[in-house]
Amino acid sequence: MMKSLKLWLSEATWKFRNFTRRYTGRITTFFEKRRLGFMIHWPGWLKAIFYLLPALLLLGVFTFFPIFNSFFISFLEGYNIQTGEFDDYTLIGNYRYIILEATGFRQAVINTALIVAITVPATILISLFIAVALASVKPLKGFFQTVFFLPYITNTIAIGLVFAYMFSGNANTIGTTLGLANQILGWFGVDPIIWLGAGNAAEGIRGATYWTAMSVILIYTIWNGLAFKIIVFLSGIQGIDKQYYQAAQIDGASKSKALRRITVPLISPMIFYILVTSVIGGFKTYTSVVAIINPEGLISYGADGTINLKTIVFYVYDFIGMAGTNGMMSFASAAAIILFVIILFFTIIQLQVGKRRVHY
Amino acid sequence: MKRIPKKIRLLDVIATIIDWIFVVAAIFVVYRLFSILQVPDVISEVIIRDYEFLGFTLSSSQVNLWISILIGYLLVFFPTAIVNTKRLRSKDLVDIDEWTYRTQFLYMFMSFFTFNIFSAVLRYLVGMQIKVIYDDKGFVLTMKDLWQSFKNIFKAETYQKMKEKRQKRLEMSDSQHDLERVTKVEFFKTVARLVLTYSFLTLFALFIFIPFYWMIITALKTYEELNTALNPRFFIGLSEMQWVNFKVALTRFDFTTYILNTVYVGIMSTIGTIITTVLAAFAFSRLEFKGRDFIFSVLLLTMMIPGELYTITNFITVTRLGWYDSFSALIFPFMTSVFYIFFLRQTFKQIPDSLYRAAQVDGCGDFKYLTRVMIPIAKPTIITITILSAIGAWDAYIWPQLVTPSRENWLISVALRGTSFTLGSGSDARPVYNMQLAATALVTVPLLVIFFLLKKYIMSGVGRSGTKG
Numbered sequence: 001m002m003k004s005l006k007l008w009l010s011e012a013t014w015k016f017r018n019f020t021r022r023y024t025g026r027i028t029t030f031f032e033k034r035r036l037g038f039m040i041h042w043p044g045w046l047k048a049i050f051y052l053l054p055a056l057l058l059l060g061v062f063t064f065f066p067i068f069n070s071f072f073i074s075f076l077e078g079y080n081i082q083t084g085e086f087d088d089y090t091l092i093g094n095y096r097y098i099i100l101e102a103t104g105f106r107q108a109v110i111n112t113a114l115i116v117a118i119t120v121p122a123t124i125l126i127s128l129f130i131a132v133a134l135a136s137v138k139p140l141k142g143f144f145q146t147v148f149f150l151p152y153i154t155n156t157i158a159i160g161l162v163f164a165y166m167f168s169g170n171a172n173t174i175g176t177t178l179g180l181a182n183q184i185l186g187w188f189g190v191d192p193i194i195w196l197g198a199g200n201a202a203e204g205i206r207g208a209t210y211w212t213a214m215s216v217i218l219i220y221t222i223w224n225g226l227a228f229k230i231i232v233f234l235s236g237i238q239g240i241d242k243q244y245y246q247a248a249q250i251d252g253a254s255k256s257k258a259l260r261r262i263t264v265p266l267i268s269p270m271i272f273y274i275l276v277t278s279v280i281g282g283f284k285t286y287t288s289v290v291a292i293i294n295p296e297g298l299i300s301y302g303a304d305g306t307i308n309l310k311t312i313v314f315y316v317y318d319f320i321g322m323a324g325t326n327g328m329m330s331f332a333s334a335a336a337i338i339l340f341v342i343i344l345f346f347t348i349i350q351l352q353v354g355k356r357r358v359h360y
Numbered sequence: 361m362k363r364i365p366k367k368i369r370l371l372d373v374i375a376t377i378i379d380w381i382f383v384v385a386a387i388f389v390v391y392r393l394f395s396i397l398q399v400p401d402v403i404s405e406v407i408i409r410d411y412e413f414l415g416f417t418l419s420s421s422q423v424n425l426w427i428s429i430l431i432g433y434l435l436v437f438f439p440t441a442i443v444n445t446k447r448l449r450s451k452d453l454v455d456i457d458e459w460t461y462r463t464q465f466l467y468m469f470m471s472f473f474t475f476n477i478f479s480a481v482l483r484y485l486v487g488m489q490i491k492v493i494y495d496d497k498g499f500v501l502t503m504k505d506l507w508q509s510f511k512n513i514f515k516a517e518t519y520q521k522m523k524e525k526r527q528k529r530l531e532m533s534d535s536q537h538d539l540e541r542v543t544k545v546e547f548f549k550t551v552a553r554l555v556l557t558y559s560f561l562t563l564f565a566l567f568i569f570i571p572f573y574w575m576i577i578t579a580l581k582t583y584e585e586l587n588t589a590l591n592p593r594f595f596i597g598l599s600e601m602q603w604v605n606f607k608v609a610l611t612r613f614d615f616t617t618y619i620l621n622t623v624y625v626g627i628m629s630t631i632g633t634i635i636t637t638v639l640a641a642f643a644f645s646r647l648e649f650k651g652r653d654f655i656f657s658v659l660l661l662t663m664m665i666p667g668e669l670y671t672i673t674n675f676i677t678v679t680r681l682g683w684y685d686s687f688s689a690l691i692f693p694f695m696t697s698v699f700y701i702f703f704l705r706q707t708f709k710q711i712p713d714s715l716y717r718a719a720q721v722d723g724c725g726d727f728k729y730l731t732r733v734m735i736p737i738a739k740p741t742i743i744t745i746t747i748l749s750a751i752g753a754w755d756a757y758i759w760p761q762l763v764t765p766s767r768e769n770w771l772i773s774v775a776l777r778g779t780s781f782t783l784g785s786g787s788d789a790r791p792v793y794n795m796q797l798a799a800t801a802l803v804t805v806p807l808l809v810i811f812f813l814l815k816k817y818i819m820s821g822v823g824r825s826g827t828k829g
Contacts, residue, residue: 063662067669333669
C-alpha cells in the first residue's frame with residue numbers, strides 16, 4: 001500500500017516536473033526572441049534587489065529613517081506626532097532645555113555614570129577570574145559552565161522581581177519579615193537592612209536610602225552581566241596555545257604571573273570588545289531598574305524623602321510616555337542624542353586607549 | 361574496535377520506548393492532577409478538600425505530594441529519555457568502553473527504583489550483553505573477581521608486598537628522598553589550588569543559582585507562610601508545595617494569554633528574521649553587484665547607534681500606520697537584524713566558492729543553491745540565530761510596554777511588571793508575592809527547558825558572536 005503510494009507520488013512529481021520544464025523552456029524562448037532575456041536570466045543587480053529587498057525595506061523604515069528623523073525632530077518646537085505639524089525650528093533649544101532646565105537630568109547622568117563605573121569593572125574582573133578558574137579545571141566544568149550561563153537566557157524583568165523580593169521580603173510587614181538577603185547577612189552577624197522598603201517611624205526603623213537601593217541595582221546588574229562575559233572569555237582562553245604555558249612553567253613563572261603576562265594579553269582583544277560593549281550597555285541601563293524599583297524609577301517612601309534612581313534612558317522614555325503633548329518627542333530625541341554623544345565619546349576614548357594597549 | 365550489534369540495539373530501542381511511555385504517562389497524570397486542583401476564590405486562601413481522581417480519593421496534600429513526586433520524576437527521566445533517543449538516532453559509530461555498560465546499569469537502577477520494571481529488565485540485558493562483548497565476562501565473573509580482590513586484602517601476601525615497598529623506600533638515596541619531598545609539596549599545592557578553585561566556582565555558582573531556587577521555592581509556599589514566618593524556610597516538604605499557585609497565575613492573572621501572545625509574536629518575528637537575514641546574508645556573501653561593500657558597511661555602522669534613537673521615530677511611525685496597540689507593532693520592527701545578517705554572512709563566506717561553481721555547472725540557480733546547499737551547511741548558525749531571536753522576543757520589555765497599553769496585547773515582561781499581584785485595594789492592598797513569583801517562574805521555566813534542549817547551539821553561538829564581533 002505504502003509502496004504503491006510512494007511510486008505513484010514519485011511518478012506524479014516527475015510528470016509535473018517534465019511539464020513545467022517544457023513550458024519554462026517555451027517561455028524562455030518567447031522572451032529571448034523579444035529581447036526580454038533579462039526577465040529570465042536575471043542580471044546581478046536585479047538578483048541583489050530581490051534578495052536584499054525584504055531586509056533593506058524593513059531596515060529602511062525602522063532603522064535608517066529613524067536615525068535621520070530623530071535628529072530632525074530634535075530641532076523642532078511644539079511637534080505634534082499625529083499631524084506632523086510643528087511651530088518653529090530651534091537649533092539648540094531642546095538640548096538647552098534638557099541639560100539646563102529640565103529637572104533631574106543631572107541626577108540621571110550621575111545614576112547612570114555610577115552604574116557604569118561600578119558594574120563594568122566588577123563584572124569584567126569577576127568573569128575573568130571565573131573564566132580562568134573554569135579553564136583550569138576538568139571535572140564538573142560543563143556543569144559550572146551551564147550554571148554560569150543561566151542568567152543569559154532569563155527574562156530581565158522576571159529575575160529582577162525575584163531580586164527585589166530577595167532583598168525586601170514581604171514589604172507590608174516591615175521589621176518582621178526580612179527577605180533572604182537579610183537572613184544571609186544575619187548569619188554573619190549583620191543587622192537587617194531595609195534595602196528597598198519603607199521605614200517605620202514609630203519603631204525607629206529607617207527606610208531605604210539611595211545607597212541601599214542603588215546597591216541592589218548594582219548587584220543585579222552584575223549578576224545579569226556575568227554570563228555573556230564568562231562565555232566569551234572562556235572561549236578566548238581555550239583558544240590559547242598550551243605551549244605558552246609550558247614555556248612559562250619551564251622558565252619557572254608562577255601561575256599568577258602566567259595569568260597576568262600570558263592569558264590577559266592574549267585575550268586582550270576580547271576583554272577590549274567586552275569593555276566597549278558593556279560600557280555601551282551600562283549607559284543604556286533601564287530594564288533592570290524597572291524590575292528592581294518600579295516603572296517610575298522613584299522610591300517615594302525613602303528614609304530621606306523620595307529617592308530618584310532614574311537613568312538617562314528613563315529620562316527619554318518619560319518624554320515618550322507623554323507623546324500626546326506637543327513638543328515632548330523633540331525633548332525625547334534631544335535626550336537620546338545626548339546619550340548617543342556620551343556613548344560615542346566614551347567609545348572613541350576607549351578605541352584610542354585600546355590602540356595602544358590591546359595586542360592583536 | 362568493538363561495536364554494539366543490532367540485536368542489542370533493538371533491546372535498547374524498546375527500553376527507550378518504554379521509558380518514553382512512562383514519561384508521557386507521568387506528564388498526562390500531572391496535567392490531570394493539575395487540572396482538578398481547585399482555584400480558591402480569595403487568592404490568599406488554601407483550599408483543603410478531597411479530590412476524586414481515577415477512582416481514588418486524594419486529599420489536597422496528597423495531590424500536592426503526587427504532583428511534586430511526578431515532576432521530580434520528569435525532571436530526571438525526561439532529559440535521560442531525550443539523551444537516549446539522541447544516542448540511538450545518531451548514526452556515527454561509537455566504540456564500546458566501560459562506560460557504555462555502566463550507564464546502562466545506572467539506567468537499570470534508576471528504572472528499578474521508579475517501578476519501571478520492564479525497562480529495568482531490558483537495561484539489565486543490554487548492559488550485560490555489552491559487558492560480555494567488552495571484557496568477555498558477565499556479571500557473575502565480575503562479582504567473583506571483585507570478591508577475589510576483596511579477599512586478597514586479608515591475605516598475608518599483600519602485607520608482604522607492602523613491607524617490601526617500604527623497605528625499598530628506606531633504601532633510597534638522599535636525592536631521591538628530596539625528589540619525593542618536592543613532589544609531595546607540589547601535590548599539596550595542587551590540591552590546595554584545586555580546593556580553592558572549586559570553592560570559588562561553587563560560591564559564584566550559588567550566587568547565580570540562588571535567585572532561581574528562591575523563585576521556585578517561594579512560588580510554592582502559601583501566602584500564610586510568607587506573611588507569618590520570620591525567617592523564610594529554605595526547604596519545604598513535598599506535600600506542602602502549593603502547585604495551585606501556578607494555576608492561579610495562569611487563570612486568574614491571565615498569564616495563559618500573555619504567554620500565548622509572546623509565543624505568537626516570537627514565532628512571527630523569528631520567522632521574519634530568518635527569511636530576511638538569510639536572503640540578505642546570501643546577497644552580501646555570494647552575489648556580486650555594485651556598492652555591495654558600501655551598503656554592508658553602512659549597515660554595520662548602524663549597529664553603533666543606541667536603540668532609543670530608533671524607538672522615538674518608530675513610535676511615531678507605528679502610530680501613523682495605525683499599528684498602535686496591535687501585534688503588528690511588535691512584530692514588524694523586529695523582523696530583521698543587522699547583527700544577524702553580519703553573523704550569517706560570516707558563516708556563508710566560509711563555504712568554498714568551488715561548491716557554487718559546481719552547482720552552476722549542474723544548472724542550479726541561485727535560489728536553489730541557497731536552499732539546497734548553503735542553508736543545510738549553515739544550519740547550526742541558523743538554529744543559533746533562531747534561538748537568540750526567540751530569546752530576544754521573550755525578553756522584550758521596552759518596546760512592547762510603549763506600544764501596547766491594553767491588557768489583551770501584553771507580552772509577558774510587560775504583564776509581570778504591570779499586573780498588580782495584590783490582595784485588597786487602595787491603601788489596604790497587600791502584595792501577594794507567592795503569586796508574583798509563580799508567574800515569574802512560569803515565564804522563566806520554558807526558556808530554561810529550551811536552553812537545556814539546545815544547549816550546544818546556544819552556548820557555541822554566543823561564544824562565537826563574542827569572539828568575532
